[in-house]
Amino acid sequence: MDERTYLLRSGSNRFGAIDFQSSPEEYVPRDSAPAPLTELLSAADIVEAGGDLSYELERALLSGTAMGGARPKAILHDGAREYIAKFTASNDNFPVVGAEAASMFLAERAGIDVASTRVETVLGRSVLLVERFDRGDRGERVLAVSALTMTGLDELQARSGSYVDFLDSLRMNRAPEGTAAELFTRIAFNMAISNSDDHLRNHAALWDGTKAVLSPAYDLSPMRRSGETASQAISYDRKGARTNNFAELLSVRNLYGLSEADASGILERIQGVIHDNWEDAAEHGRLTSADKRLLWGRQFLNPGTLYGFNGH
Ligand SMILES: Nc1ncnc2c1ncn2[C@@H]1O[C@H](COP(=O)(O)OP(=O)(O)O)[C@@H](O)[C@H]1O
Ligand SMILES: [Mg+2]
Structure with a gap:
């Protein structure tokens, strides 16, 4: 792939405000829209009822493979708000999700400006939900x-x-x-x-x-x-x-x-x-x-x- 193709195929969900587009006038996001947060929270019911999870969630939740970065992750939305969901890798015997959540909590108590987090348990696995600070309340992109x-x-x-x-x-x-x-x-x-x-x-x-x-x-x-x-x-x-x-x-x-x-x-x-x-x-x-x-x-x-x- 040459550099131009590489940039033009990068995810529109990427960190920060910059996205690469072929047209200077028309904005066409490339990724499929993030899955709704409710899909994660009701994943157990969906799976039990024989339904399908979105590709991203299925990979992060069920197969535990990494999606870039060290840990399996998925981007989710709740209305216009976006979250990064960080999962435990299936072979992990260290409480990574809980330890990270506890740390984020303590950092806030220590007066550090910190992304807000919460922990959910889905299909027996802990998931850390981190609110994205590079997207605004209406989904606008922050530099x-x-x-x-x-x-x-x-x-x-x-x-x-x-x-x-x-x-x-x-x-x-x-x-x-x-x-x-x-x-x-x-x-x-x-x-x-x-x-x-x-x-x-x-x-x-x-x-x-x-x-x-x-x-x-x-x-x-x-x-x-x-x-x-x-x-x-x-x-x-x-x-x-x-x-x-x-x-x-x-x-x-x-x-x-x-x-x-x-x-x-x-x-x-x-x-x-x-x-x-x-x-x-x-x-x-x-x-x-x-x-x-x-x-x-x-x-x-x-x-x-x-x-x-x-x-x-
Ligand atoms: N709250 C957040 N808002 C926006 N971007 C974030 C946030 N948390 C992480 N990121 C971006 O996502 C990348 C991966 O997240 P990170 O928490 O560092 O995962 P990992 O544990 O896999 O390194 C970060 O390097 C950063 O660019
Ligand atoms: Mg990191």
């Missing part, structure tokens, strides 16, 4: 770019850029005051939930024609880990620091324009919020007590994250 695009890095460099490169690109595009502190907060939060998959495609910015702002946070997924050492996917300073550790992050606070008191305050707040809201978060994620035992102190607030910080 959005990944941090990978913002930093101008190549596809293969998604894991070699840094949070500081992303911050530079936001500042160059007139990001509002407070952006650096918000980014610092998100790094700390990713550490606190063991999200070591925080690469440049898992961050994004919205563009309103004059300035870039951080998009709501998404894909806050605790990763499997054993022991107390873990690394972030990208560096949080200019020298390649990636260690999952609050004290290490605190030592580079100047890059984010934060005083020691402000930076420590952010880290303490995150630790406190996760600690105090864990039960509610687990409920939001429909985690079982076994899931909770597995995750607490390992993915959530691992001692390695806190080591050297505030008397730990």
Whole structure:
């Protein structure tokens, strides 16, 4: 396929506002319309009655194959609102959906602007519904770019850029005051939930024609880990620091324009919020007590994250 064909065959459901069209005058979306949310919620009844699910849902729900990205996904709509439904892969023995939902809940409690989520159980499998922030209430498209695009890095460099490169690109595009502190907060939060998959495609910015702002946070997924050492996917300073550790992050606070008191305050707040809201978060994620035992102190607030910080 040449480049032009490739672009013209890309999905109209793609992230952000840009869609590729052959006519400059007439807009013809290519994908079949997203399935309604009700189809997902009543999937069990549909299947039981011998009915057919839409192709996308059938693949994501029944065969558990990945549809691009690491996890099976489908786009659904409820009126003009669009959702990304993220499913558990059938061979998964880690509560990915519940852990992600709990994390999104905790992030919101920690004051992070975050995409809103809820968990449904369909045909015995948990599904995470994430509201799309790149579509408006009437389905209008919102200009959005990944941090990978913002930093101008190549596809293969998604894991070699840094949070500081992303911050530079936001500042160059007139990001509002407070952006650096918000980014610092998100790094700390990713550490606190063991999200070591925080690469440049898992961050994004919205563009309103004059300035870039951080998009709501998404894909806050605790990763499997054993022991107390873990690394972030990208560096949080200019020298390649990636260690999952609050004290290490605190030592580079100047890059984010934060005083020691402000930076420590952010880290303490995150630790406190996760600690105090864990039960509610687990409920939001429909985690079982076994899931909770597995995750607490390992993915959530691992001692390695806190080591050297505030008397730990
Ligand atoms: N709430 C959202 N609104 C708009 N786009 C999103 C949202 N969440 C994710 N995306 C887009 O979908 C892509 C895949 O979603 P993500 O949650 O990162 O799945 P995965 O776990 O497979 O990486 C993201 O890289 C981003 O471009
Ligand atoms: Mg992702």
